[in-house]
Amino acid sequence: MSVEARERKQPWILLTPALTSVTLLLFVPLLFIVVYSFWLRTATGADDPGFHLDNWQKALGDAFYRDILLSTLRIAAITTFFCALMGYPAAYFIARSKGNKAILLLLLMLPFWISYIIRTMSWINILGVSGALNSALMALGVITEPIQMLYNEATVILGLIHYLLPFMVLNVFVSLDGIDTNLEDAANSLGATRWQSFLNVTLPLSLPGLAAGGLLCFVLGAGTYITPLVLGGPRDAMFANLVFEAIITQLNWPLGSALSLMLLAVLGVLVMIYNRYLGMTQLMKGLG
Amino acid sequence: MTKMDNTTRYERLRERYQNGDIDRRSFLGLIGAAGLAYGVQTPFARYATAQTVSQVRFDGWGGVVSEAFREHAFGPFTEKTGIEVVDGTFGGGDEYLSRVKAAQPGEYNLAHLSGVFDYARYHNLGLSTELNEANIPNLEFVIPKLIDVFRKVSGGTLSCVPYDYGTTGIAYNRDHISDEEMQEKGAKILIDEALKGKIGGWDDWRTRMWYAALQTDQNPNDIQDVEAAWDAIRTHRDLALKYWTSGAELMSLLAEGEIYVTEGWSGRIYALQEQGHNIGYMDPPNGFGWQECLFVLKGSPLEACEELLNFMLAPETSIAVAEGQNYPPALDPSKVDLGAKIPTLPAFDPTGTLDGLVFADPAFWNGNEQVWSETFGRVKRGY
Numbered sequence: 022m023s024v025e026a027r028e029r030k031q032p033w034i035l036l037t038p039a040l041t042s043v044t045l046l047l048f049v050p051l052l053f054i055v056v057y058s059f060w061l062r063t064a065t066g067a068d069d070p071g072f073h074l075d076n077w078q079k080a081l082g083d084a085f086y087r088d089i090l091l092s093t094l095r096i097a098a099i100t101t102f103f104c105a106l107m108g109y110p111a112a113y114f115i116a117r118s119k120g121n122k123a124i125l126l127l128l129l130m131l132p133f134w135i136s137y138i139i140r141t142m143s144w145i146n147i148l149g150v151s152g153a154l155n156s157a158l159m160a161l162g163v164i165t166e167p168i169q170m171l172y173n174e175a176t177v178i179l180g181l182i183h184y185l186l187p188f189m190v191l192n193v194f195v196s197l198d199g200i201d202t203n204l205e206d207a208a209n210s211l212g213a214t215r216w217q218s219f220l221n222v223t224l225p226l227s228l229p230g231l232a233a234g235g236l237l238c239f240v241l242g243a244g245t246y247i248t249p250l251v252l253g254g255p256r257d258a259m260f261a262n263l264v265f266e267a268i269i270t271q272l273n274w275p276l277g278s279a280l281s282l283m284l285l286a287v288l289g290v291l292v293m294i295y296n297r298y299l300g301m302t303q304l305m306k307g308l309g
Numbered sequence: 310m311t312k313m314d315n316t317t318r319y320e321r322l323r324e325r326y327q328n329g330d331i332d333r334r335s336f337l338g339l340i341g342a343a344g345l346a347y348g349v350q351t352p353f354a355r356y357a358t359a360q361t362v363s364q365v366r367f368d369g370w371g372g373v374v375s376e377a378f379r380e381h382a383f384g385p386f387t388e389k390t391g392i393e394v395v396d397g398t399f400g401g402g403d404e405y406l407s408r409v410k411a412a413q414p415g416e417y418n419l420a421h422l423s424g425v426f427d428y429a430r431y432h433n434l435g436l437s438t439e440l441n442e443a444n445i446p447n448l449e450f451v452i453p454k455l456i457d458v459f460r461k462v463s464g465g466t467l468s469c470v471p472y473d474y475g476t477t478g479i480a481y482n483r484d485h486i487s488d489e490e491m492q493e494k495g496a497k498i499l500i501d502e503a504l505k506g507k508i509g510g511w512d513d514w515r516t517r518m519w520y521a522a523l524q525t526d527q528n529p530n531d532i533q534d535v536e537a538a539w540d541a542i543r544t545h546r547d548l549a550l551k552y553w554t555s556g557a558e559l560m561s562l563l564a565e566g567e568i569y570v571t572e573g574w575s576g577r578i579y580a581l582q583e584q585g586h587n588i589g590y591m592d593p594p595n596g597f598g599w600q601e602c603l604f605v606l607k608g609s610p611l612e613a614c615e616e617l618l619n620f621m622l623a624p625e626t627s628i629a630v631a632e633g634q635n636y637p638p639a640l641d642p643s644k645v646d647l648g649a650k651i652p653t654l655p656a657f658d659p660t661g662t663l664d665g666l667v668f669a670d671p672a673f674w675n676g677n678e679q680v681w682s683e684t685f686g687r688v689k690r691g692y
Contacts, residue, residue, distance in 0.1 A: 064676075064678075065433045066406070066430060066434055067434055085687050150566050150567050169550070171567065172551045172567075255689050256690055258690050268407060269404045270401075271683055271686065272406060272407055273683070
């Protein structure tokens with residue numbers, strides 16, 4: 022075999038394990054889900070193989086699913102907005118800190134060492150009727166009766182922010198860390214105030230990181246079901262909860278498959294829009 | 310010769326690698342080959358007839374219920390027979406059924422199922438097996454009525470042994486709700502406006518529908534006005550703070566004072582009372598009674614499972630487990646002395662006839678399962 026031919030083959034040989042994994046672990050299961058979505062669930066709970074459009078008609082035509090999907094996107098958008106609002110200053114502080122950057126980044130990563138479910142449940146001990154916050158307020162005499170703070174949409178959003186904030190901070194940090202600080206100095210030397218140099222130089226240059234963090238927070242937030250299950254009230258469901266219920270509680274795998282593909286399609290379109298205008302490079306940097 | 314299991318094989322291989330007896334490439338190669346071999350043979354494993362059983366898997370409800378099994382049944386059984394019991398948990402029968410459906414036959418072996426309706430569902434899905442009752446002589450101590458209902462479903466044979474029974478009654482915080490108020494309002498206290506934000510409920514369509522039947526003065530096993538029942542569920546939903554999804558969450562919500570009243574599982578509420586919480590428990594008229602069984606799934610190593618079932622039904626084991634779980638055992642009080650604690654447990658029937666309990670009619674509830682479970686999914690979201 023010639024050197025050129027070997028060199029042409031080499032990337033494919035190196036990519037083989039990754040491509041095999043992606044094919045077997047992602048595309049093949051996805052194909053199963055697509056096939057399942059056309060089956061039907063019988064009265065006993067068994068599946069009826071075939072090609073039926075009933076699940077898709079239900080998923081796409083039923084106002085119930087549309088409303089919950091819109092509510093999910095709304096909650097994910099609010100969460101992303103607050104993550105950006107809180108995450109940007111934190112990322113800016115880390116990026117501009119001198120000497121202790123590594124420690125600050127380590128502190129940012131610490132929550133990932135604890136299970137997401139445990140982190141979510143910790144809010145029960147903080148916001149519960151006999152939780153830390155109510156106990157403190159009562160001890161200080163601010164309130165006489167505990168306030169009911171848990172099990173509503175606000176606590177679901179709070180739990181999601183807790184879960185997703187590090188993703189935002191990391192993405193913005195990567196973006197800010199790559200900006201040459203001489204640019205800010207140059208703006209200042211040309212008469213700009215610190216605020217003006219931030220607004221006109223730093224912020225625009227860090228927008229790709231903010232967008233990448235926003236995309237991650239939005240997609241992960243829209244796909245979660247644990248947070249509403251633990252911190253939500255009876256009505257506070259997100260779309261992934263419907264998928265969970267269809268598959269686990271109702272044993273309706275075909276409908277659950279159609280619903281999960283519907284969510285995947287909606288989030289996929291968002292990722293494609295992001296990729297069209299901003300590209301995936303920044304996202305890869307943040308994840309790296 | 311003792312047959313080596315896969316874990317031991319792996320541990321020995323790892324030890325050889327760590328000792329430098331084999332290089333990393335060979336180690337990883339062997340692991341890969343083992344994985345490949347397992348993947349290739351798994352679909353055919355169901356056809357294996359001869360089995361050397363070193364472990365069986367048991368899945369139950371977690372919390373104090375699983376702790377009692379571990380301490381009083383599984384540990385002593387392993388000590389006696391050498392068969393390890395791998396102990397898993399689930400949040401409900403539906404969730405477990407979904408897991409079983411996704412698994413290969415034989416992956417899951419025994420389950421602590423609730424209600425005859427669950428037994429019927431598993432049987433109708435072809436997941437039942439036929440136990441050799443000769444291998445379970447302790448079955449003679451069990452209340453005959455509890456066995457007969459299962460026999461009826463599976464055509465005279467058994468795929469389970471009855472193990473305990475209990476009720477889903479109403480648990481209430483006595484600091485806020487008096488016993489008299491509870492007696493007066495019964496199941497309707499769960500739709501009492503005065504308790505808005507302090508009401509809980511199990512996130513389970515059967516329980517919600519059962520209590521809706523009681524709140525609309527209907528027979529839970531023959532609900533005629535279904536719309537009225539859904540309206541009662543909607544009213545409860547609007548007043549409830551939280552639908553709980555596990556026994557642990559139920560206990561936490563009550564113990565922390567997040568909610569004052571909810572339906573609750575008799576044994577879990579008894580556990581709360583034992584811990585000193587001022588929680589009352591009441592079974593309203595036509596309250597939800599259920600019997601639990603130890604179900605053996607198709608494809609399981611039958612003899613090992615039967616040996617475990619027989620061990621668990623032995624009066625000394627069964628009584629110890631019941632005292633730990635706070636649910637009366639399925640043992641017939643006319644044949645076995647159940648000791649001092651069990652007669653004090655909620656739902657206990659000293660006659661052994663269980664005539665005072667109302668159980669879910671499997672035909673009625675399973676016949677409505679598909680529509681009602683889906684409708685409940687919508688109703689609880691505000692529809």
